[in-house]
Amino acid sequence: MNKGRRKFLGYLLKGTAGSLYWMLPLPIKVPLQIPGLGEEEKYDPEAHEFVFMVDINRCIGCGSCCVADKREYQVPDGQYRTWVERYLITVDGEVFVDSPKGALEGYPEPRKVEKPVRDAFFVPKLCNMCEEPACVQVCPVGATFKTDDGFVLIDYKRCIGCAYCVQACPYGVRYIHKKKRTADKCTWCYHRVRRGLLPACVNACPTGARKFGDLRDPDSEVSKILRSSEPLFVLKPDMGTFPRLKYLHLRQEVI
Amino acid sequence: MSERPNRTHAKRIVLGLILLIVLGAVVRSLLVPDDFGNHGSLFYKFYRKGAIQDELSRSPRHLTNASCESCHPWEYQLQSHSKHRTLSCEFCHGPWADHVNAQGQVIGALPNPTDKQAIKALCLRCHNRAIRARPRDPKVIKTVLLPDHLRQKHVREDHACDQCHLVHAPLYYINQMKAIWQNLLKGATGE
Amino acid sequence: MADVVGYVFPNEHHIHWSLMIVTYPYITGIIAGAFIVSSLYHVFHVKALKPVSRFALIFALSFGICCTWPLLNHLGHPERCFNIMLTPHPTSAMAGFGYVYSTYMIILLLEILFIYRAVFARLLPQTTGFKATLYRALTFGNTDLSPATLRFDHKVTSWLALIGIPMACVLHGYVGFIFGGVKAVHWWLTPLMPVIFLLSACVSGIAGIILGYLLVQWWKRRPVDEECLSTLVKYLWGFLILDVVLELLDLGVHAYLRVESWHVLEHLISGPLFTSFIVMQILIFSFIPLVILGVLTLANVRGKALQILATLSAVMLLIQVYCMRWNVVIGGQMVSKSGRGYTFYHPGFFEKEGILPTILILLAPVIILFFLAKVFPLWMTEEGQNPQPIKNFN
Numbered sequence: 001m002n003k004g005r006r007k008f009l010g011y012l013l014k015g016t017a018g019s020l021y022w023m024l025p026l027p028i029k030v031p032l033q034i035p036g037l038g039e040e041e042k043y044d045p046e047a048h049e050f051v052f053m054v055d056i057n058r059c060i061g062c063g064s065c066c067v068a069d070k071r072e073y074q075v076p077d078g079q080y081r082t083w084v085e086r087y088l089i090t091v092d093g094e095v096f097v098d099s100p101k102g103a104l105e106g107y108p109e110p111r112k113v114e115k116p117v118r119d120a121f122f123v124p125k126l127c128n129m130c131e132e133p134a135c136v137q138v139c140p141v142g143a144t145f146k147t148d149d150g151f152v153l154i155d156y157k158r159c160i161g162c163a164y165c166v167q168a169c170p171y172g173v174r175y176i177h178k179k180k181r182t183a184d185k186c187t188w189c190y191h192r193v194r195r196g197l198l199p200a201c202v203n204a205c206p207t208g209a210r211k212f213g214d215l216r217d218p219d220s221e222v223s224k225i226l227r228s229s230e231p232l233f234v235l236k237p238d239m240g241t242f243p244r245l246k247y248l249h250l251r252q253e254v255i
Numbered sequence: 256m257s258e259r260p261n262r263t264h265a266k267r268i269v270l271g272l273i274l275l276i277v278l279g280a281v282v283r284s285l286l287v288p289d290d291f292g293n294h295g296s297l298f299y300k301f302y303r304k305g306a307i308q309d310e311l312s313r314s315p316r317h318l319t320n321a322s323c324e325s326c327h328p329w330e331y332q333l334q335s336h337s338k339h340r341t342l343s344c345e346f347c348h349g350p351w352a353d354h355v356n357a358q359g360q361v362i363g364a365l366p367n368p369t370d371k372q373a374i375k376a377l378c379l380r381c382h383n384r385a386i387r388a389r390p391r392d393p394k395v396i397k398t399v400l401l402p403d404h405l406r407q408k409h410v411r412e413d414h415a416c417d418q419c420h421l422v423h424a425p426l427y428y429i430n431q432m433k434a435i436w437q438n439l440l441k442g443a444t445g446e
Numbered sequence: 447m448a449d450v451v452g453y454v455f456p457n458e459h460h461i462h463w464s465l466m467i468v469t470y471p472y473i474t475g476i477i478a479g480a481f482i483v484s485s486l487y488h489v490f491h492v493k494a495l496k497p498v499s500r501f502a503l504i505f506a507l508s509f510g511i512c513c514t515w516p517l518l519n520h521l522g523h524p525e526r527c528f529n530i531m532l533t534p535h536p537t538s539a540m541a542g543f544g545y546v547y548s549t550y551m552i553i554l555l556l557e558i559l560f561i562y563r564a565v566f567a568r569l570l571p572q573t574t575g576f577k578a579t580l581y582r583a584l585t586f587g588n589t590d591l592s593p594a595t596l597r598f599d600h601k602v603t604s605w606l607a608l609i610g611i612p613m614a615c616v617l618h619g620y621v622g623f624i625f626g627g628v629k630a631v632h633w634w635l636t637p638l639m640p641v642i643f644l645l646s647a648c649v650s651g652i653a654g655i656i657l658g659y660l661l662v663q664w665w666k667r668r669p670v671d672e673e674c675l676s677t678l679v680k681y682l683w684g685f686l687i688l689d690v691v692l693e694l695l696d697l698g699v700h701a702y703l704r705v706e707s708w709h710v711l712e713h714l715i716s717g718p719l720f721t722s723f724i725v726m727q728i729l730i731f732s733f734i735p736l737v738i739l740g741v742l743t744l745a746n747v748r749g750k751a752l753q754i755l756a757t758l759s760a761v762m763l764l765i766q767v768y769c770m771r772w773n774v775v776i777g778g779q780m781v782s783k784s785g786r787g788y789t790f791y792h793p794g795f796f797e798k799e800g801i802l803p804t805i806l807i808l809l810a811p812v813i814i815l816f817f818l819a820k821v822f823p824l825w826m827t828e829e830g831q832n833p834q835p836i837k838n839f840n
Contacts, residue, residue, distance in 0.1 A: 024311055027357045030322040057390050062380040064346045071350045072316045080456045086388050097453040097786055106380035110387055120388035125455075134630060136299045140540035141529040145302030148295065155306035160529055161522015163462040164540050170630035172455035172783045176462055181522030191313040200317045204343040206381060207395045239629060255785050260598035264563055264586035268556065279531075287532050297536045 024195045032196030033203070035217060043194065045148035049215040051222050052188055052199075053232075054124050055248040058209035061086060061122035063103035065201035065210060070104060072189065072200040076178040081186040082126040082201055087253060090115040095253045123254050124210060126201070127152065127173045127186035128235060128243035135165035135174060135185075144183065150244055151190050156182050170239045188212070316352035317345050330423050337424030347377055347422075371415040378416045451717070452787025461779045461791045464799040466520035468771045469807055471621045471643065472650065473513050475767060476811075478618035479651010480506040481554065481610055486681070488557075488607040494677035498659050501824045503558050505658055506651075508815035510551050515807050517543075520799060539624050546620060550613045557606040559584065560599050562822055567591055569823070580821060618647045625774060632707035633714065633778040638696045642770075645689035650767035652682040653760040658815075660757050662824075672748050679756050683739035686763065690732050693770070710785050718780050718788050723773045731766035735759035 037048075061084055069075065069082045083102030088111060089095050096113055103122075133152045136144050143159035146152050159182035166174045166183065177184035189199035193212075197203065202210045213220035225248070226232070233250035234243040247254075290304035323344050324331040334340060345351060349365040356362045368374060383389075384398035402412045410419070421427040450459060484502035487495040495502075518524040531544035566581040567589040573581055588595070619640040625631075626639025656678050663670045697715075700708050715723060738759045742752060780788050794800040 025314070025357075027314065027318065027351070027355065028322055028325075028359060030319050033319060058395050060381055060389050060395055061386065064343065064380070067346060068317060068343065068350075071345075074316075078456075078459065083456050085453075088387060095786070097784065099453070099456055102456040107386050107388075108376070108379065108383075110385045113387075117387060121390065122388055133299060134628075137537050138540065138628070139535055140538045140543070141526075142291070142301045142303070142533045142535045143306075143529075145294075145306070146296075146299040147307060148300075153306060153310050155303050155309070157306070157309065158303060158526065158529055158533070159523065160526045162517075162520070162540065163522075164538070164624070166457075166462045167628050167779070168630055170783060172457050175457040175460070176522055183522075187310065189315075190310050192315045192317075194311055195315060197315055197319065200315075203317060203319060204346050206339075206341045206343075206346075208341065255783075258592060258594045260594040261588055261590035261592065262595075262598060263590075264559075264588035265598070265602065267586045267588075268559065272552070283532050286528075291533055301533075301535055301537075 024191075026195050026197075030197075033198040034193065034196050034212075034214065035219070037193065037196040037214075047216060048149045050150055050188065050193065050244070051213065051215055051226070052126070052129065052202075052245045053211040053222050053225060053248060054245070055209045055211065056121050056123060056251070056254075057249045058207045059084065059122040059124055060207055060209070061103060061107045062206065063106035064204040064206060065124060066102055066104045068200040068204035069186070072192075075184075079175045079178065079184070081173070081184070082124065085123045085125060085254075086111065087119075087121050087123060087251070088113050088117050089119040089251070089253055091118045119251065121251065123247075123250075124201075125171065125173065126245065127188065128171050128241065128245040129188060131242035131244060132240065134168040134170060134239070134241055135183075138164045138168040140164065147190075151188060152185075153187055153190060154183055154185065156180060156184075159183050170236050170241065171243075314352070314357065316350040317343070318351040320344050322351060333421070333427065334423040337427065339423060339425055369417075371413075374415050374417050374422065378420075378422075449790045449792075450787060451790070452782070453784055454782035454787040454789050455784050458779075458782050458784075458789055461776065461789060463775055463779055464520065464791075465793045465801065465804045466516035466799045466807075468768070468775045469516040469804050470513070470520075471618075471775070472768055472771045473509050473516070473807075473811070474618050474621055475643065475647030475650045475771075476654050477506045477509045477513060477550075477651070478614040478644070478647040479649065479653075480509070480655055481614040481651070482648055483652055483655050483678070483681075485607045485611050485614075488604055489611065492677065494673045497671045497674045497826060498655055498678070500561065500822070500826070501659060501662075502655050503554065503561070504818050504822050504824055505655060505815060507554055507558060508818055509811040510554060511814055512807060512811045513547065515810065516804075519803060519807070539620065539627050542620055546613070546617050550610070550617045553606055553610045553613055557603055557610060558822070559586070560603045560606065563588065563599055564591060564596055565823060577821070615644055619644045625778065628778075630783055631778040631781070633711060633781055634774065636696050636699075638692055639774075642689065642692050642696060645685055645692060646767050646770050648685040649682065649689050649763050652678055652685060653763040653767075656682065656756055657760040657764065660753055660760075670753055672752065675752060675756060676742075676746070676748070679739055679742050679752070679759075682759070682763070683736075683743050686732070686736055686739060690728075690736060693732075694728075706785075710781055714777060714781050714788060718790055719773055719777045722769055723777065727766055727769040727773055731762050731769060735762045735766065 037043075063084055066080070066082055066084060073081060075081055080102040083099050085097055085099045085103075086107055087095065087097055090113060092115060094115065096111065098111060100107070107122075129150060129152050131150075133144075133146060136146055136152060140162065141158055141160055143155040144152065144165055145155070161176055161181050161183065163176050163183065166176060169185075174183055174185045176182070189197070189201075192199060199210075199212050202212045211221050211225070213222035215223045215226060217223060230248055231250075232246045232248060234246060235250075236255065288303050288305065292301065294300045294302060294304060320331065320335065320343060330344075334342070334344070347368060353363055354361065354365045368377060379401070381396055382398050384400040389395070389398055405412050405414055408419070416422075419428060480502045483495060484499045484506070486492040487499035514527075518527060521527060528544075530541060531548075534541035534544060563585050566585045568591065570578060570581050570585070570589060582589075622640035622643030625634040625643075626636055628634050656675065659675070659678075660670060700711055735758075738755050741747065742755055742759075747755065776791050780791065782788065793804075795802055
C-alpha cells in the first residue's frame with residue numbers, strides 16, 4: 001500500500017515537473033547533436049546518465065574549447081570554466097606544466113626545456129561533476145547541488161559568495177565570478193545539453209578529444225568507449241569524489 | 256526558603272526569547288522559496304528546484320555548423336566535405352548569438368579574419384609542429400613547421416596560408432591543381 | 447595582486463579568502479577566550495579573577511558585535527547573508543554559523559543582563575535622564591534587591607556560563623573545523639585544527655583581557671590587582687603551552703609522516719610562509735612569550751616587572767595569534783591544488799578587503815567597548831562609591 005502510494009506520488013510529481021520540461025526554446029531549428037534529447041516531450045532526468053570524456057592523446061592544445069567556453073558564457077578575463085594544460089615530462093621524470101592564459105590563445109610558442117623530453121601532451125580541465133561533490137557538501141546555503149541527471153549546478157540567486165566551495169573543490173574549477181559576485185564553474189553546458197546540443201567546448205573541439213554523451217544510449221560514443229577496454233582514469237581518485245569526467249590515456253603525472 | 260525570589264525579569268526575558276523564536280520561524284517560512292528543500296538527498300540534493308529552470312533559461316550562444324547552412328550554403332558545402340569538417344564555424348567567426356537574434360534577424364556582422372597575420376595565427380593554433388606535445392601516435396592532425404613548409408613548397412616566405420589553402424577546405428585548390436595536372440599528363444601521354 | 451611560483455591552476459591566481467577571513471577567526475577567538483576568562487570565575491570559582499570577570503564579558507560582547515563584519519565585507523552578496531539561517535545546508539560546516547553565533551550571542555547577552563540587573567537596580571537611584579530609562583529597561587522592570595532574588599540571578603548566571611563554555615568552544619572550534627574539514631587543502635586537513643583554534647582562541651582572549659585590564663588601570667591611575675594579574679598570566683602560560691605544543695605536533699606529524707602532501711608543504715614552509723610562520727609565529731612570538739610567562743609564573747614575579755612583562759607578552763601573543771590565523775588561512779590557499787606551485791598574497795591598503803578595512807574592523811570593538819563601558823560599569827571598584835554595601839552577589 002505504502003509502495004503504491006509512493007508510486008502514485010511519483011507520477012504526480014513527474015507529471016507536474018514534466019510539464020515544466022517541455023521543449024526548450026532554440027533560436028532556430030537545427031539538427032540535434034545528442035540523439036533523443038530536446039525532442040522528447042517529457043524529460044525524465046533519471047533516465048539519463050551523462051559523462052564527459054577527454055582523450056589526452058587527441059588533444060592538440062589549440063584552445064578552441066576555451067575560446068568557445070569563454071564566448072558561450074562571457075566569462076570574465078582571468079577566470080576559467082575550462083582550460084588546457086601543457087605537460088612536458090623529461091627523461092629523468094621532471095614535470096613541466098604550464099597553461100598561459102588558460103590556453104585561450106592556444107600555445108603559440110613551444111616551451112623550452114633543456115633536458116630531453118620523454119612525453120609531452122595536453123590536458124583539458126573542466127568541472128569533474130563528481131558523484132560526491134565536495135563543493136556541494138560544504139555550501140552553507142544549498143546554493144549548489146546535484147541534479148537527478150548528475151550535473152552539479154549553481155543557484156545564482158541564492159549563492160552568498162562565501163567561496164567555501166572554491167576552497168573545497170580539489171580540482172580548482174570554481175571561482176567567484178567577478179561580475180555576478182557568486183560562485184561559478186563549468187556546467188557541462190546544461191542549457192545546451194537539455195536542448196539536444198553538445199557542450200560548447202565539445203562542439204568546438206576539432207579533433208574529438210572532448211567527448212560527451214549519454215551512457216544510457218548504447219550507440220553513443222561514450223558508452224562504446226566505456227564498454228571497450230580503453231584505459232579510463234579520473235583525477236585525484238583519493239579525494240573520494242568519484243568524478244564523472246573520465247580521461248582516456250591519462251598519465252599519472254597529471255594532477 | 257524564607258522569601259521567594261522575584262523572577263519578573265526572567266519571565267519577561269524568556270517571553271521575549273520565545274517571541275523572537277516564533278518571529279524567526281514565521282519570517283523564515285515567508286522567505287524560504289516553496290521549492291527549496293530535499294530533492295532526493297540531504298547531502299547533495301538540498302536546493303531550490305527552480306534553479307534548474309534558471310540555468311535552462313540561458314539561451315545557447317553557440318549553435319552548430321548546420322545552423323549556418325541556410326544562409327551560407329556555399330561555405331557549408333565546402334567545409335562539410337573537407338578535412339576541416341570537424342572545425343566549428345563559430346570558432347573563427349564568433350558565436351551565432353552575436354550575428355542573429357532569436358527572431359532570426361541579423362543583428363551584427365561576425366568577424367571574418369582575412370588579414371595575413373590573423374589567418375596565420377588561426378592556422379598555427381593547430382598546425383604548428385614547433386609546439387611539443389602535439390600527439391604523433393595516433394596521428395591526429397597534420398602539422399607543419401614554418402617557414403620550412405613554405406621553402407619546401409618553393410613559395411615566398413611571406414606567403415599567407417590562405418594563398419594556397421582555401422580556409423574552409425584546405426586541400427580544395429591543391430586537389431583541383433592535382434586533377435588538372437593529371438588531366439594534362441593524361442592528355443600528353445594519350446597523344 | 448598576487449604573484450605566482452611554479453604552476454598554479456588558472457583560477458588560483460586570486461586568493462579568495464583574504465585578510466577578512468584572517469580577521470574573522472581572530473575576533474571569534476578573542477570572544478571565546480574572553481568568555482572563558484569570565485567563566486573561570488563564574489563557573490570554576492577562580493576567585494582571583496573576580497576583578498576582570500565583568501570586564502571579560504563586556505569585552506566579549508564588544509568583539510561579538512563586530513564578529514560578523516569581516517564576513518559581511520567578504521561575502522559576494524552580503525545582502526543574502528540571512529540565507530545561512532533561512533536555508534542552512536545540513537552537511538555544511540559553515541551552515542552552522544548563523545545559529546551557533548546567534549545562540550552564543552544570546553547566551554552572552556543573557557548572562558550580562560542577569561549579572562548587571564542588580565548593578566543597574568542599585569545604580570538607578572543615582573542616575574537620571576536617558577541613562578536611567580536605559581537602566582530601567584535593562585532591569586526588565588525588576589529592581590528587587592532581596593537576597594533571594596540576588597541568589598536566583600546568581601544561579602541563572604552560573605547556568606548560563608555553564609552552557610556558555612561549550613557554546614564558546616563550539617563557536618570557535620567549529621571555525622577550526624571549517625578549515626580542518628577541507629580535504630582539498632592539505633595545509634588545513636587535520637583533526638587537530640579545531641583544538642588548535644580553540645587553544646589559540648584562549649591565548650588571544652586572555653592576552654586581550656590582560657592588555658585591556660592593564661591599559662584601563664594605568665589610564666585611570668588605579669592600582670592593579672596583582673593576584674588577578676598573576677592568575678591570568680598563569681592561565682595564559684598554560685594555554686600557550688598547550689597551543690604551541692599542538693601546533694608543533696600538527697607540523698611535526700606532517701613532517702614525520704612525509705606523505706605526498708608533505709613534499710608540497712615543505713616548500714610552503716620554507717618558501718612563501720617562512721617569515722610569517724617559522725620566524726614570526728613560532729620563533730619570535732611563541733617562544734619569547736613562552737619564556738617570559740614561564741619566568742613570571744615560576745619565579746612568582748610581582749610589582750612593576752610583572753605588569754610590564756605581562757603587557758609585553760600579551761601584545762606579542764596577540765600578534766602570534768594573528769600570525770597563526772594568517773598562516774592557516776592564507777597559507778592554505780598559497781599551495782596550488784595542482785601541487786606544483788604557490789600563489790603569493792599581498793593585500794592592498796585601500797582595497798575592499800585590504801589593510802585599512804582590517805584595521806577599522808579591529809579597532810571597532812575597542813570603540814564599542816568604550817561606549818559600552820559608559821553604560822555597564824566594568825569594575826567592581828566603581829561600585830565602591832555605591833552607598834549600599836554589596837555582598838553575596840555573583
